[in-house]
Amino acid sequence: SSKKMEIVQLYVVLISLWYLAKQPSLQGTLQDSSACEGLKGLAEEQVRICQRQVEAMDSVKHGAELAIEECQHQFHNRRWNCSTLQGLQVFGKVAIQGTRESAFIHAISSAGVAFAVTRACSRGELEQCGCDRKIHGVSPEGFQWSGCSDNLSYGIAFSQAFVDNPERSRGVSSSRALMNLHNNEAGRKAILSHMKVECKCHGVSGSCEVRTCWKAMPPFRKVGNVLKEKFERATEVHPKRVGSRKLLVPKSSRFKPYTAHDLVYLVASPDFCDRDPHSGVFGTSGRQCNRTSHAMDGCELLCCGRGFRTAQAERVERCSCKFHWCCSVKCKQCHHLVEVHTCR
Ligand SMILES: *[C@@H]1O[C@H](CO)[C@@H](O)[C@H](O)[C@H]1NC(C)=O
Ligand SMILES: *[C@@H]1O[C@H](CO)[C@@H](O)[C@H](O)[C@H]1NC(C)=O
Numbered sequence: 001s002s003k004k005m006e007i008v009q010l011y012v013v014l015i016s017l018w019y020l021a022k023q024p025s026l027q028g029t030l031q032d033s034s035a036c037e038g039l040k041g042l043a044e045e046q047v048r049i050c051q052r053q054v055e056a057m058d059s060v061k062h063g064a065e066l067a068i069e070e071c072q073h074q075f076h077n078r079r080w081n082c083s084t085l086q087g088l089q090v091f092g093k094v095a096i097q098g099t100r101e102s103a104f105i106h107a108i109s110s111a112g113v114a115f116a117v118t119r120a121c122s123r124g125e126l127e128q129c130g131c132d133r134k135i136h137g138v139s140p141e142g143f144q145w146s147g148c149s150d151n152l153s154y155g156i157a158f159s160q161a162f163v164d165n166p167e168r169s170r171g172v173s174s175s176r177a178l179m180n181l182h183n184n185e186a187g188r189k190a191i192l193s194h195m196k197v198e199c200k201c202h203g204v205s206g207s208c209e210v211r212t213c214w215k216a217m218p219p220f221r222k223v224g225n226v227l228k229e230k231f232e233r234a235t236e237v238h239p240k241r242v243g244s245r246k247l248l249v250p251k252s253s254r255f256k257p258y259t260a261h262d263l264v265y266l267v268a269s270p271d272f273c274d275r276d277p278h279s280g281v282f283g284t285s286g287r288q289c290n291r292t293s294h295a296m297d298g299c300e301l302l303c304c305g306r307g308f309r310t311a312q313a314e315r316v317e318r319c320s321c322k323f324h325w326c327c328s329v330k331c332k333q334c335h336h337l338v339e340v341h342t343c344r
């Protein structure tokens, strides 16, 4: 059916990223560009990009891994814990399409690819790109630019070409394509707007007579934190025809206009409470919850009011550590019981 087709297309890029993340090592499998056609899930244009830049594919894979790890870190306390990313099949069946969860996945994936490709450029691992050497000389503050700043423009352009491609080929008349493209760009902007200056001191025994500095990307954890914030404040939008173009505008005129840095979504999220394998929802039964928390990880909210079970679990820790001259520390193993609460 056409709906099935749409779901398949929507997730093609994310499936392909996920699939790449699972390959043991691409360098082994992708010695030459003919192997690109064997990669599952890639769209035609993505295969062409792969053929032109085989050695960048390891970075794409690494970017996808970063994105998945970060998504699971940011969402580990929530009902939807990013675990629909666990399997190709589950991933294709989507309760989250058009929702703010989907907005986050797109943003973090496109940021992951831009980030990993940029880092490979700076490390000299790719032929087509390198450090940004335009920033050089002595700064007004008196430090020396090292001449090897992160050059984001290549990584961003690569992410635009590779990650955005399946959406672009669907045409910008589709509201979902517009949504995904916007969120992809917002993900990349989260790196761009948090570039920082890093420095190293040179001089006798750590004195800082000479400082060399360079512009660097933020740690990827920072990008994840920024996008999680954006997720919390995401704007619900709907399509509107303006002249010959279709735009996404805030659903309510009371919402403030969104910017290129914000996440947008078209559909309210389901509650993710009950297991529904057909749409890729795990449900929260069996999840560990916090009895005293009133936040999303608290038993009340996480278990959707179904209640929870309490069990005793044994924890082993190092304790009564003693320092022995010289130089070792000996500890005992202490066993103690803790209460563990899990959702019914
Ligand atoms: C950064 O990368 C872009 C895109 O590849 C390139 O055009 C530009 O020259 C690079 N900048 C520097 C300073 O190397
Ligand atoms: C997410 O929750 C499901 C149960 O609802 C669990 O099986 C899975 O391991 C969790 N995933 C992560 C990454 O915590």
Ligand SMILES: *[C@@H]1O[C@H](CO)[C@@H](O)[C@H](O)[C@H]1NC(C)=O
Binding pocket: 290, 291, 292, 293, 294
């Ligand atoms: C449970 O939540 C409380 C209140 O938010 C917090 O202080 C505590 O550290 C949490 N416990 C665990 C095991 O996460």
